[in-house]
Amino acid sequence: MAHQLSIFVENSPGKLERITKILADEKLNVRGICLANAGEFGIVKIIVDDPDKAYDKLKEHHFTVSKRNxxxxxxxxxxxxxxxxxxxxxxxxxxxxxxxxxxxxxxxxxxxxxxxxxxxxxxxxxxxxxxxxxxxxxxxxx
Structure with missing residues (x-):
């Protein structure tokens, strides 16, 4: 079963860039992305070519992230x-x-x-x- 990552983020300039920078630095390719705004916060839903590695790297950078089927x-x-x-x-x-x-x-x-x-x-x-x-x-x- 495939997985997407759901990342809880503060709604502020640079947060999405920070996520994609972490992934790019690890040579992880973003295959799909969706951002849902919920006022001061949002959820970034992302499909990458290696969700396990992306999950670990985002956790290392203190993001609140979950892996969803x-x-x-x-x-x-x-x-x-x-x-x-x-x-x-x-x-x-x-x-x-x-x-x-x-x-x-x-x-x-x-x-x-x-x-x-x-x-x-x-x-x-x-x-x-x-x-x-x-x-x-x-x-x-x-």
């Missing part, structure tokens, strides 16, 4: 594809806690990164509905 679902890059996926998940009582999209340079497709409560359930639902997921290697090389 994610599933990357390949969808057609056309109108309605995301809605179709969400309809399947909601009809199977799968609650999405977090999601964001990324481009995939493969066969006119995109990927939606999702975080859910029940991973075994979502994997089963996706497989039953012939919905393709990305491997960990594919996620870390998006």
């Amino acid at each position: 994610i599933i990357a679902v390949r969808i057609d890059d056309k109108s309605g594809s995301l809605c179709n996926l969400l309809t399947i998940l909601s009809s199977n009582k799968i609650n999405i806690e977090d999601c964001y999209g990324v481009s995939v340079a493969y066969n006119n497709s995109a990927a939606i990164i999702i975080e859910v409560e029940k991973y075994p359930d979502v994997e089963s639902v996706l497989k039953k509905n012939n919905i393709e997921t990305l491997t960990d290697k594919e996620v870390y090389s998006i």
Whole structure:
């Protein structure tokens, strides 16, 4: 299962730069990033090519960071594809806690990164509905 890092940060100039500098110094490649503002603080969600190493390095620099399971679902890059996926998940009582999209340079497709409560359930639902997921290697090389 692939992982994203969630980093709790103060909402101030330079915090995002500091995170990316630590990762760059360690030759870690950022594959996806999302920043959610919550007033004085925020959450940076990031996918890197080596989440374990990135987690350790950010902890060493005193960041509050967690490693979260994610599933990357390949969808057609056309109108309605995301809605179709969400309809399947909601009809199977799968609650999405977090999601964001990324481009995939493969066969006119995109990927939606999702975080859910029940991973075994979502994997089963996706497989039953012939919905393709990305491997960990594919996620870390998006």
